[in-house]
Amino acid sequence: MASHAEPSPLDPHLVTGHGHDHNPIAHVMPKWMLIAVFSALLALTAATVYFASFELGNYEVLVAMSIATVKAVLVATFFMHLKYDNPLNAAILLFSLIFVGLFIGLSILDTQSYRGDVDEWRANQASEAAGD
Amino acid sequence: MSAAAPAPPTGESGLDPDRSHHSEHGDADGHGEHAHVHDPHSPHGHAHHFESWRQQFDAGKLGMWLFLAQEVLFFSGLFCLYAVYRSLHPEVWEYADRFLSVPHGAFNTAVLLFSSLTMAWGVRCAMLGQRIGLTGCIAATLFCAALFLGVKSFEYTEKAHLHILWAGATEEPVMGGTRYDTPLVDVTDQVAEAEASSLTFAERESAALEATDVTLGKISVGCAIVALVLMVGAGLCWKLKANGWMVGLAAGVLCAIGMLVGAEGSMLLAHEMHGDHAGGEHHDGEAHDGHVETAHEMLEAESDVEIPPDGIGQFFSIYYVMTGLHAVHILAGMVVLTWLMIRAYRGDFTPDYFGPVDFVGLYWHLVDLVWIYLFPLLYLIG
Amino acid sequence: MAVETPTDYAAGEAAPSPERAAVPAGPPGYAEDNYLNHTKGLMSWLVTLDHKRIGMMYLVGVMSAFLLGGIFALLVRAELWTPGETIVTAETYNRFFTLHGAIMVFLFIIPSVPAALGNFVLPVMLGAKDVAFPRMNLASFYLWCGGAIFFLITLFRGSLDTGWTFYVPYSTSTETAVVTALTGVFILGFSSIFTGLNFIVTVHTMRPPGMEWFKMPLFLWAIYATSIIQVLATPVLAVTLLLLAVERTTGIGVFDPAYGGDPVLFQHFFWFYSHPAVYIMILPGFGIISELISTFSRKHIFGYRFIAYSSIAIALFGFLVWGHHMFTSGMSTVAAFVFSLLTFSVSIPSAIKVFNWLATMYKGNIWLATPMCYALSFIFLFTIGGLTGLHLGALATDIHLHDSYFVVSHFHYVMVGGSLVAFLGGLFYWWPKMTGKMYNDFWGKISALIVFLAFNLTFFPQFILGTKGMPRRYYNYVPEFQFWHQVSTVGAFMLGGGLLVAAVVLVHSLLRGKKAPANPWGAATLEWQCSSPPPHNNFDHPPTVGDPYALNRVVYDPDTRSYRQIDEFSNGGTPQQTAKV
Known part of the structure; x- marks a missing residue:
């Protein structure tokens, strides 16, 4: 793919971040890092599928979401360059996630609080229908 | 190797035939002012209201991140629906996710992750001015996207044949006030018939699989024809030296073949899951066959006795809305990737001007991120 | 009436009054080449990338929408002249108030200040040549047009009678053209998102040297805060409307109780956008008032940083209070309590602004030009509006007042x-800058008085x-x-007349x-440093960035019949040399 001589992934220059790949505007991701991130993502996918085969009860959600979040962080940090970017971009992403949390959190808070009323109403409807 | 590396090291560009070829091309054509020819040293290359390449890149990147923030909030509505209805009806979720095939979902996850890798690699190539590498990476990403949609089309088709649809399609409204007195897609009779005809779920599933095979067969033939026609067109354009058209048509060929391979591959995978339980090898090489068998056996053992809970249609409503909107984003991404591939092959991108590649990459990674959450939420947690 | 002039001003000539400044006869500094005559022909407008022209096109667009929405408002008020049927049937009345609300909210108020005035003013005020993404800016205008077209189609396809809030289950069961209207609002939403996105990036990356964050005029802070809401809240509206459209056409059962959906959840979704959206509507207004009060009090704005931070605070708090629209909708008492508490918090930054405006005017030399008349009526009316909001934010009184005319x-x-x-x-403030023409200040003031x-x-x-x-x-x-209904109807038609005078x-x-x-x-902000109307590239020379409210550094120049900045590096005078007349 690249036109010039490929240093091996174990090349100390690459590992220490002093490779030949330069760009005047932005940071260039070294090849080994791209491949390492991809491998980690695949391994985590396998792990989440593997864990799903156990009956973990309520922890199932926790485990699956934790693994997904680790994967998401990997993608955002490396593939999406956030590690090397203006921190403002990461702040925007975090900020949007905070608002997502607010949105989902407050909506669930409410629907959970009034679900009793709804269930009761449904039960009444059902018993009325049965009574008729 | 900091983000603010001031200038390309000397000799770098000399090592790169693509880049020097490009600058020759630009000079020879005498299109110095042409918007698509970006000589890094030309003061007029960047848009007039920016002071520098750097400012233009930073502005574009910030804009893209804001767009992504917007996308996150856009998807948040669906995640909110999921969270609310899951917390209200956990039994529906527990019951319903058996209808989703984990191997297909896992394969699609791997495909999208790989497409993210090729996209990130493409950005790297663009930054280093490697034209062919960039074009290849975009082509690979595009192919993966089509593969993903192929698998998705199998999943949707199979569910349609099993009459697993959204709430309004199969259910009678439970109370008045709606405009519809009867379900939109009237499958009530068929479902009742199937239930009356003492077929086990597994038998109905096999029947649905047969029907899916037929439908997908037709789609695959269509894809193959489209691929052939486009291939001929691309060949013609190559002869006529219409490079932009050639790359565009080639992208179409990739998409058609990707769809075909995805759909047929999923079919094979499904047959393998349903047919021979002993043979645990899948063509995609995913390393979770043992689990797949267990889940499937569980399904077979339970489906005859367990009564589906009320509100199962709602789960599939949410499933279709979430995956559907995600698929729409994939489709939009494919359109943009095709455009990007044409520009990349033409040599529009240089180490000074690679913004569009980076920005489309960011979008593509976000679509991947959404799927990273969708896969466990819909397929795994039950 | 006071104005600052340098002491080296010709002693024999009387100090100019602002009115004289307002009616100059052909100032010598008038730029012949400006954005209006830079290129000619219809196409040069339709495909323009110039933010000033896009702003003008937006202005024409939103004013047409305002006219349409206003006609519906007058029809609503006319119908209410007597109890029962006055001019139309109940069904038609439902369509009238729905269209009035939907057109005013989505087609007029939301794009009015940011997209029309903001587009024109923001880059010039910032000292930039254009917004960061001029093509996206044009696209956003055409998206607005697309949304408007869908609204027109709605009018002719059975209209809309759901109220602008599209509450389910009525919106999933009525026979009117709900999906067409939803499509229109969906498109308008993206127009709004792109405008906001563009402005945020412009403020971040296009500031000229010297334009630091705390040297930005408060209008820019307000637009920036607005843009944050536009980018973060509008997509939730988009997905809500999309889900509603899918619900209505296929019955996915997430909002429609007929399939086990939850209509209160729809209200959560809707107000998660629509409450912040009211800050999209009012925050830019705050920004304008901050500019007007300072300029026409001839005094540095009081509490600059507090006003700037309060804009951001309003934008953020605005996301936390959406539930107060739902106190009587079957929302749980827990959530109602939380939202009521949070609602009161948002009144703090708004009050900070009002107090700072009053403090700015205190001991200022207030110049009652037309824009100032509007600004003063803003403070009066907004304060009443804000204070009555507290009645509605309080749980107990809201139960009585909810869904009443009080709201x-x-x-x-x-x-x-x-x-x-x-x-x-x-x-009225930026009109001379936008068009290069002075209006009749007397009749402007009359219009402000009638409107008030x-x-x-x-x-x-x-x-x-x-x-x-x-x-x-x-x-x-x-x-x-x-009686009160008739008083209100008379007032509405007078209001229409007042706006007609302004037009x-x-x-x-x-x-x-x-x-x-x-x-x-x-004024001391940058947009007044370039000629009226501004040249195509905004600034012929890079502007000098200074304190945007240093009004003591702006003096009247009789040669150009205009005010100008005192340049401390020239002999034009220093702040110490200025005198109040």
């Missing part, structure tokens, strides 16, 4: 008395009606309400107005 009056005091009046103030009086005549009776129990959106009412004043200036000098008001 109608409250949000009209904020949206019309606030946003619209601020928009008009801004329009007629507005109160229209909406104050509605507070009374609301507390007495008149429900909103009703076609019929008990006879004892008729005539502005249009007349286009035909007969004197050429405007570069800086007719003596």
Whole structure:
């Protein structure tokens, strides 16, 4: 793919971040890092599928979401360059996630609080229908 | 190797035939002012209201991140629906996710992750001015996207044949006030018939699989024809030296073949899951066959006795809305990737001007991120 | 009436009054080449990438929408002249108030200040050549047009009668053209997102050297805060409307109770956008008022940082209070309590702004030009609107007042008395810059006076009606309400007349107005440093960035009949040399 001589992934220059790949505007991701991130993502996918085969009860959600979040962080940090970017971009992403949390959190808070009323109403409807 | 590396090291560009070829091309054509020819040293290359390449890149990147923030909030509505209805009806979720095939979902996850890798690699190539590498990476990403949609089309088709649809399609409204007195897609009779005809779920599933095979067969033939026609067109354009058209048509060929391979591959995978339980090898090489068998056996053992809970249609409503909107984003991404591939092959991108590649990459990674959450939420947690 | 002049000003000549400054005869500094005559022909406008032209096209667009929405408002008020059927049937009345609300909210108020005035002013005020993404800017305008077209289609395809809020289950069961309207709003949403995105990036990356964050005029801070809401809240509206459209066409059962959906959840989704959206409507208005109060009090703005931070605080707090629209919708008491508490917090930054404006005017030399008249009525009306909001944020009183005319009056005091009046103030303020023409200041003031009086005549009776129990959106009412309804209707038509006077004043200036000098008001922000109308590239020379409210550094220059900045590096004088006359 690249036109010039490929240093091996174990090349100390690459590992220490002093490779030949330069760009005047932005940071260039070294090849080994791209491949390492991809491998980690695949391994985590396998792990989440593997864990799903156990009956973990309520922890199932926790485990699956934790693994997904680790994967998401990997993608955002490396593939999406956030590690090397203006921190403002990461702040925007975090900020949007905070608002997502607010949105989902407050909506669930409410629907959970009034679900009793709804269930009761449904039960009444059902018993009325049965009574008729 | 900091983000603010001031200038390309000397000799770098000399090592790169693509880049020097490009600058020759630009000079020879005498299109110095042409918007698509970006000589890094030309003061007029960047848009007039920016002071520098750097400012233009930073502005574009910030804009893209804001767009992504917007996308996150856009998807948040669906995640909110999921969270609310899951917390209200956990039994529906527990019951319903058996209808989703984990191997297909896992394969699609791997495909999208790989497409993210090729996209990130493409950005790297663009930054280093490697034209062919960039074009290849975009082509690979595009192919993966089509593969993903192929698998998705199998999943949707199979569910349609099993009459697993959204709430309004199969259910009678439970109370008045709606405009519809009867379900939109009237499958009530068929479902009742199937239930009356003492077929086990597994038998109905096999029947649905047969029907899916037929439908997908037709789609695959269509894809193959489209691929052939486009291939001929691309060949013609190559002869006529219409490079932009050639790359565009080639992208179409990739998409058609990707769809075909995805759909047929999923079919094979499904047959393998349903047919021979002993043979645990899948063509995609995913390393979770043992689990797949267990889940499937569980399904077979339970489906005859367990009564589906009320509100199962709602789960599939949410499933279709979430995956559907995600698929729409994939489709939009494919359109943009095709455009990007044409520009990349033409040599529009240089180490000074690679913004569009980076920005489309960011979008593509976000679509991947959404799927990273969708896969466990819909397929795994039950 | 006071104005600052340098002491080296010709002693024999009387110090110019602002009125004289406002009617100059062909100032020598008038730029012949400007954005209006830079290129010619219809196409040069339709495909323009110039933010000023896009702003002008937006202005024409939103004013047409305002006219349409205003006609529906007058029809609504005419129908309410008597109880029962006056001019139309109940069904038609439902369509009228729905279209009035939907058109005013989505087509007029939301794009009015940011997209029309903001587009024109923001880059110039910032000292930039254009917004960061000019093509996206144009695309956003055409998206607005697309949304407007869908609204027009709605009008002719059975109209819309759900109210602008599209509440389920009515919106999934009515026979009117809900999906067409939803499509329109969906498209308008993306227009709004792109505008906001563009402005955020522009403010971040296009600031010229010297334009630090805390040297930005407060209008820019307000637009920046607005843009944050536009980018983060509007997509939730988009997905909500998309889900509603899918619900209506296929019945996915997430909002429609007929399939086990939860209509209250729809309200959560809807207000998660639509409450922040009211800050999209009012925050830019705050920004305009901050500019006007300082300029026309001839005084540095009081509490600059507090006003700037309060804009951001309003934008953020605005996301936390959406539940107060749902206190009587079957929301749980837990959530209602939380949202009520949070609602009161958002009043703090708004009050900070009002106090700072008052403190700015204190001991200032108040110049009652047309924009200032609008600004003063803004402060009065917005304060009433804001304070009545507290009644509605309090759980107990809201149970009584909810869905009554008290609510109608409250949000009209904020949206019309606030946003619209601020928009008009801004329009009269920047009109000379946008068109290069001075309008008749006397008639401008008359229009402000009529608007102020007629507005109160229209909406104050509605507070009374609301507390007495008149429900909103009703076609019929008990006879004892008729007096107040008729007062309100008379007021509404007078308000229409006042706005017509304002329109005539502005249009007349286009035909007969004197050429405007570069800086007719003596403001210190950057947009007044370039000629009126601005040249194609905004600035012929890079502007000098300084304190945007250093009004003591702006002096009247009789040669150009305009105000100008004192350059401390030239012999033009220093702040110490200026004297108040």
